[in-house]
Amino acid sequence: MTMRQLGLSIYPDHSTFEADKAYLELGHKYGFSRIFMSMLEIKGSVEETKNKFQKIIDVGNELGYATVLDVAPRIFEQLGISYDDLKFFSDLHVAGIRLDEGFNGATEAMLSYNPYGLIVELNMSNNVDYLNNIISYQANTPFLYGCHNFYPQVGTGLPYDFFMECTERFRKFGIHTAAFVASQVGDQGPWNVNDGLPTLEMDRRLPIEVQAKHLFASGGIDDVIIGNAYASEAELAALARIDRYQVQFHIDFVDAVNDIEKTVALKPQHFRRGDMNSLVIRSTMPRVTYKDVPNAPHDNTEEFQRGDILVGNDDFGIYKNELQIVLEPHKEPRKNKIGSISPEELILLDFIKPWSKFRFID
The missing domain is CATH 3.20.20.70 (Aldolase class I)
Incomplete structure (x- = not known):
C-alpha cells in the first residue's frame, strides 16, 4: 500500500x-x-x-x-x-x-x-x-x-x-x-x-x-x-x-475522571482482543501495565451506552484498569465510565475488528 x-x-x-x-x-x-x-x-x-x-x-x-x-x-x-x-x-x-x-x-x-x-x-x-x-x-x-x-x-x-x-x-x-x-x-x-x-x-x-x-x-x-x-x-x-493509518477516537471525559484513567485512555497503543465479543471492545494490556495502581469506583451505577469508554475499578479484581468501549448497553458497577466517544464518531466503531489498533485523543 x-x-x-x-x-x-x-x-x-x-x-x-x-x-x-x-x-x-x-x-x-x-x-x-x-x-x-x-x-x-x-x-x-x-x-x-x-x-x-x-x-x-x-x-x-x-x-x-x-x-x-x-x-x-x-x-x-x-x-x-x-x-x-x-x-x-x-x-x-x-x-x-x-x-x-x-x-x-x-x-x-x-x-x-x-x-x-x-x-x-x-x-x-x-x-x-x-x-x-x-x-x-x-x-x-x-x-x-x-x-x-x-x-x-x-x-x-x-x-x-x-x-x-x-x-x-x-x-x-x-x-x-x-x-x-x-x-x-x-x-x-x-x-x-x-x-x-x-x-x-x-x-x-x-x-x-x-x-x-x-x-x-x-x-x-x-x-x-x-x-x-x-x-x-x-x-x-x-x-x-x-x-x-488507525482509528483515532475523540474522547469527552467525565468530570470525575482520574489520573490513572486518563493515562489508561491516552497513553497506550490500544488494540482489540483477538477473541472478540459483542458487548464491548476490550483493550486488555493496560490492566497488566497498571495492575498496581488503585482506581476507586465512580460513575459506575448508570446503564452504559454504545460509545461509552469504561475502565475497571478496584472491585474488578484482575480486570482493574482494563479499558473497554461499549457496543451494547449494560450495567456493571465494577466498571467506571471515564468518558464517551463523540456521537459523530460512533460509525467508526464498526471498523474495530479483532486485533485492530486504535487510539484516543482528548
Missing part, C-alpha cells in the same frame, strides 16, 4: 489565481500534497486556457503538490486534441488526467503507456467490469489510479455498501485510490449547485475530520480529497491532525 495523502480541489474557471494560490499555500502548511483540478469547460482561446491552468499548476508543483486534471471527452474536442497524444497535458505540467467518462478499455490501456509518464485516473464510482476490461488489454497498471466521484446534490452521494463494492474492484489490483470529503464552508465546485462535494452521502454533514477518518478506516482509500473549495483553515488543521 502506498502512503496515504490529503488533497485539495481548485476550480480555476470559477476563481481567481490569487485566491487559489493562497489556498494552496495554506494547504501546504498543513501537509496537503494532492490537487484535484477541474477542466470541464473552456473559457476563451485554447492558449488562454492553457496559460491560466499552467500558471496555478506550477504554483502547486513548486509547493510539492501533484495535480490531476479532471477532463471530459468534449474538452478534447474543444481543445482540438486527441487521446493518441497527451502532450497538451504534459505541457501543463500536471501529474495526470482523470477521465470523467470511460472508453472501451483498449483506449485507457493505451493511454497508460503515454510517453510523458502521466497518470491516468479512472472513475471508481461504478460497480461494473470496467477495470477488468482495461487490465485485460495489458494496461500499464502503475500508471493507473482510481478516484471516486463527488456529488454536489444532497441525497445523491454513494451509499456505503455500494461504495465499498466499487472500491474493492480497484483494491483487488492494488490500484491507488481516492475519494472526496465535503468542507462545511466551501461554496465552490464545478457546477452551480453545491450542497458539499462528498463521495459518501452519509458523510455529507459530518465534521470534515470524521469524514476522512471514515474513508481511511474503510481500508479502501489511499487519498482523501476535499471536494469543494475553499475549506477553512480550521478544517485543514483538523484533517492534518488525524491519524491516517
Whole structure:
C-alpha cells in the first residue's frame, strides 16, 4: 500500500489565481500534497486556457503538490486534441488526467503507456467490469489510479455498501485510490449547485475530520480529497491532525475522571482482543501495565451506552484498569465510565475488528 495523502480541489474557471494560490499555500502548511483540478469547460482561446491552468499548476508543483486534471471527452474536442497524444497535458505540467467518462478499455490501456509518464485516473464510482476490461488489454497498471466521484446534490452521494463494492474492484489490483470529503464552508465546485462535494452521502454533514477518518478506516482509500473549495483553515488543521493509518477516537471525559484513567485512555497503543465479543471492545494490556495502581469506583451505577469508554475499578479484581468501549448497553458497577466517544464518531466503531489498533485523543 502506498502512503496515504490529503488533497485539495481548485476550480480555476470559477476563481481567481490569487485566491487559489493562497489556498494552496495554506494547504501546504498543513501537509496537503494532492490537487484535484477541474477542466470541464473552456473559457476563451485554447492558449488562454492553457496559460491560466499552467500558471496555478506550477504554483502547486513548486509547493510539492501533484495535480490531476479532471477532463471530459468534449474538452478534447474543444481543445482540438486527441487521446493518441497527451502532450497538451504534459505541457501543463500536471501529474495526470482523470477521465470523467470511460472508453472501451483498449483506449485507457493505451493511454497508460503515454510517453510523458502521466497518470491516468479512472472513475471508481461504478460497480461494473470496467477495470477488468482495461487490465485485460495489458494496461500499464502503475500508471493507473482510481478516484471516486463527488456529488454536489444532497441525497445523491454513494451509499456505503455500494461504495465499498466499487472500491474493492480497484483494491483487488492494488490500484491507488481516492475519494472526496465535503468542507462545511466551501461554496465552490464545478457546477452551480453545491450542497458539499462528498463521495459518501452519509458523510455529507459530518465534521470534515470524521469524514476522512471514515474513508481511511474503510481500508479502501489511499487519498482523501476535499471536494469543494475553499475549506477553512480550521478544517485543514483538523484533517492534518488525524491519524491516517488507525482509528483515532475523540474522547469527552467525565468530570470525575482520574489520573490513572486518563493515562489508561491516552497513553497506550490500544488494540482489540483477538477473541472478540459483542458487548464491548476490550483493550486488555493496560490492566497488566497498571495492575498496581488503585482506581476507586465512580460513575459506575448508570446503564452504559454504545460509545461509552469504561475502565475497571478496584472491585474488578484482575480486570482493574482494563479499558473497554461499549457496543451494547449494560450495567456493571465494577466498571467506571471515564468518558464517551463523540456521537459523530460512533460509525467508526464498526471498523474495530479483532486485533485492530486504535487510539484516543482528548
